[in-house]
Amino acid sequence: MAMKMVQIGAAGHYAYALPTAKKYGLALTGLCLTHPDDKMDRAKRELAEYGFCPRVYEDFREMLLSEMPDIAVVNSVMAENSEIAAFALEHGISVFCEKPVATEKASLLHLEETYHAAKRRYAGVRNLCFCGMFGIDYLPHFETAYRFVKAGGLGDIRLANAQKSYKMGRREPYYSNRALYGGTIPWVAIHAIEWVQRIGGLSPVAVTAYGSTACNAGNGTMEASTLCLFSCEGGRMASVSADVMRPGTAPTHDDDRLRLVGSDGVLEVRGGHVYVIDREGDRELPLVRPEHELFEEFLLEVMGEGTCRVRAEDAFSATRTALAARLSQDTEQTVWIR
Amino acid sequence: MAMKMVQIGAAGHYAYALPTAKKYGLALTGLCLTHPDDKMDRAKRELAEYGFCPRVYEDFREMLLSEMPDIAVVNSVMAENSEIAAFALEHGISVFCEKPVATEKASLLHLEETYHAAKRRYAGVRNLCFCGMFGIDYLPHFETAYRFVKAGGLGDIRLANAQKSYKMGRREPYYSNRALYGGTIPWVAIHAIEWVQRIGGLSPVAVTAYGSTACNAGNGTMEASTLCLFSCEGGRMASVSADVMRPGTAPTHDDDRLRLVGSDGVLEVRGGHVYVIDREGDRELPLVRPEHELFEEFLLEVMGEGTCRVRAEDAFSATRTALAARLSQDTEQTVWIR
Incomplete structure (x- = not known):
């Protein structure tokens, strides 16, 4: 069965993910924009160019819980990314996240803790991954x-x-x-x-x-x-x-x-x-x-077939x-x- | 009558001065090295290449008071330069000085004060100048x-x-x-x-x-x-x-x-x-x-025929x-x- 992906926000480098997602036959099943500055029309058009016609959600939590994808591409306005990413990780969803992965120290610490706890919790189930968009x-x-x-x-x-x-x-x-x-x-x-x-x-x-x-x-x-x-x-x-x-x-x-x-x-x-x-x-x-390229390495890591050189810790550390x-x-x- | 120049120390960029001193017919009448690391043989040889055979002194103060040159080229080990330069300025001798023009804050302040006081004192007599070797x-x-x-x-x-x-x-x-x-x-x-x-x-x-x-x-x-x-x-x-x-x-x-x-x-x-x-x-x-070039601008300023773009204040300020x-x-x- 094809791996599932959703996208939250369209303010960042989601385009990094599209050609590789297509190449690997991922299903992009959901799209949710969380901030009024995000442009829905442009996002839909760009996704359509790769053959993706995701269902559009109003609420990212509802989308994540409903779709339960393997991967969430998170790139809303930067201040929202850490909360979205932490929610996804908590639910066992790997995250490809725009940088900075947090805009406040407290939210960075929360994200890091959430990542490590979720990584342990899902250890026997899947290879839960987190990657910053340092393409x-x-x-x-x-x-x-x-x-x-x-x-x-x-x-x-x-x-x-x-x-x-x-x-x-x-x-x-x-x-x-x-x-x-x-x-x-x-x-x-x-x-x-x-x-x-x-x-x-x-x-x-x-x-x-x-x-x-x-x-x-x-x-x-x-x-x-x-x-x-x-x-x-x-x-x-x-x-x-x-x-x-x-x-x-x-x-x-x-x-x-x-x-x-x-x-x-x-x-x-x-x-x-x-x-x-x-x-x-x-x-x-x-x-x-x-x-x-970056998303491909991340995807291979999610699939248990390699290690992304830009590690979760690199994204956390650069943000810190x-x-x-x-x-x-x-x-x-x-x-x-x- | 030809302008007179002396050289104190040979640790720095005294070579900046030599071709121009020759071109303008300056008399290089005295040489004094103040530090054992300074190489007398090399200095004498380089000066001789420009036709200069200065009298060699043991003591820079004696040399300055005896020769009373228009210009002193000061480039001993850096720590000695400010004291030498201040002594020359006090006696109305313009100074072409290696950088840093001082290696301690107190000696820099003393040099600046000495320069400004001497500049005022000799105002009606000659254009007393100070220049750092920012060639x-x-x-x-x-x-x-x-x-x-x-x-x-x-x-x-x-x-x-x-x-x-x-x-x-x-x-x-x-x-x-x-x-x-x-x-x-x-x-x-x-x-x-x-x-x-x-x-x-x-x-x-x-x-x-x-x-x-x-x-x-x-x-x-x-x-x-x-x-x-x-x-x-x-x-x-x-x-x-x-x-x-x-x-x-x-x-x-x-x-x-x-x-x-x-x-x-x-x-x-x-x-x-x-x-x-x-x-x-x-x-x-x-x-x-x-x-x-730098020494020529300095020399022209000493002669009252221009302004050196690297001003005394620039050398003091960079050193500060x-x-x-x-x-x-x-x-x-x-x-x-x-």
């Missing part, structure tokens, strides 16, 4: 960097500089309200934080961060520029710069960068390329593609670090990350 | 960035990311002793700090900084990696990453970078090039060369900011910059 990690340049680092190519990584820079574009109204989208550090900087942690292998222990709403094109409380400094375990250190000030004329929407400085070399991801300087000299690495950074921004104090 | 600013890429920014090309600059990365190379013994060279933030990061301040126009008000001696190739207390976060006036922000971990196989000694994110565009200095994205699109700026960052590194506290 950028599966782009060839980040995959190439990941493999080089994990093969030990840089030795002891002491220093990381990471950057996310987006065009502002036209933003839905909820981006003007931090209570709904979480703020620019949990929304944008979180990717760079995740690279520092998962690719660079650094473990932040304290953070000092700044953010400013200047030049935010009228988007309410949205910070257009943010900057985080992380003290990491073992005297290592990292900076994360994130902004929404990339000019509209730029050739790409985003300018993603990661620089890792290790005892045996320096690696840089820039412009979709990976550059390394080590004892073999200064060169560009040939790009490798991951065998599976981002929320600590936001707290530092708000309190103008260095914040310990626990 | 990198005169490389075409930084000159190009400077002109673009000063012409208003970026609008309101909200965010800066700057980087200095050096090869370790073979370092003289005094680099193993922070009391002598000042530490990696005042020694290396200071350049990037100066770009943020002078080119970017940002005014840091607080700093949080980290440094680590790991991977320093046996150089004692030298930090091989450092990272500074600056809160700047008006909610602006800047990061400065500085390390001495650039692999020996790299094509250049240094990897200097400056990224400025403004309301009207993003500028980046990287690899000796300047890239801009603004409403005219994504492009590389044609490089412009300054009409005069760097010393505040070092204090943050040492105390593990955010430090206000005053």
Whole structure:
């Protein structure tokens, strides 16, 4: 019997899931939007392009209990995701969740506890999984960097500089309200934080961060520029710069960068390329593609046929670090990350 | 009559001064080394290549009082420079000084006070000048960035990311002793700090900084990696990453970078090039060369024929900011910059 999937919200990267869901013959049986800013027409149209005509529900709880799917794709406005995800997990439904997976520390802790408890409860029944939508990690340049680092190519990584820079574009109204989208550090900087942690292998222990709403094109409380400094375990250190000030004329929407400085070399991801300087000299690495993209790895893990490299813990950890950074921004104090 | 110049110390960038001193027919009449790590033979040989055969003194005070030159080139081990420079200024001698121009806050304050008092005292007599050796600013890429920014090309600059990365190379013994060279933030990061301040126009008000001696190739207390976060006036922000971990196989000694994110565009200095994205699109700026290099501008200012763009205040300010960052590194506290 085909695995069943439902979708809650349409504010995020649900499109990550669609081609793979189709490829694996999943049944997308339910759709529920929980926030007025979510666009039902667009969601229905995009799902239809993959042959999915889900029943539309008014209430996500009713949908989950009625459909009892294997997987819930959760991407409402960010502030709602943790509650939705926790409810699904409690009922034994694996979750593919937009980041940040929570926008408040308490809701993150609740989500983590719920995940671990549900994971134990369903242990003999199914492989209950949780995955954050860090699909950028599966782009060839980040995959190439990941493999080089994990093969030990840089030795002891002491220093990381990471950057996310987006065009502002036209933003839905909820981006003007931090209570709904979480703020620019949990929304944008979180990717760079995740690279520092998962690719660079650094473990932040304290953070000092700044953010400013200047030049935010009228988007309410949205910070257009943010900057985080992380003290990491073992005297290592990292900076994360994130902004929404990339000019509209730029050739790409985003300018993603990661620089890792290790005892045996320096690696840089820039412009979709990976550059390394080590004892073999200064060169560009040939790009490798991951065998599976993010949702496919997640799906295979749900099916018990593999392990998703972006683990539940990676999503929790990146969110925890981002929320600590936001707290530092708000309190103008260095914040310990626990 | 030819202007007279003397040199004290040979640990720094005195070579900046030599071709221009020759071109303008200056008489280099005295040389005095104040620290055992300074290499007299090399200094004499390099000076001789420009036709200078100065009298060698044992004591810099005796030399300055005896020669009474127009200009003193001061570049002993960094910790000695402020005292030497202050003595020269007190006696009406203009100073071309290695950076950091002081390695302790008290000596920086003394040097600044001495400079301002001497400037007033000699006001009717001569144009007493002080210049820090920020010669990198005169490389075409930084000159190009400077002109673009000063012409208003970026609008309101909200965010800066700057980087200095050096090869370790073979370092003289005094680099193993922070009391002598000042530490990696005042020694290396200071350049990037100066770009943020002078080119970017940002005014840091607080700093949080980290440094680590790991991977320093046996150089004692030298930090091989450092990272500074600056809160700047008006909610602006800047990061400065500085390390001495650039692999020996790299094509250049240094990897200097400056990224400025403004309301009207993003500028980046990287690899000796300047890239801009603004409403005219994504492009590389044609490089412009300054009409005069640093020492020549300084010399012209001494002669009353111009103004050096790297002002005394720029050197004091970059040093003040760097010393505040070092204090943050040492105390593990955010430090206000005053």
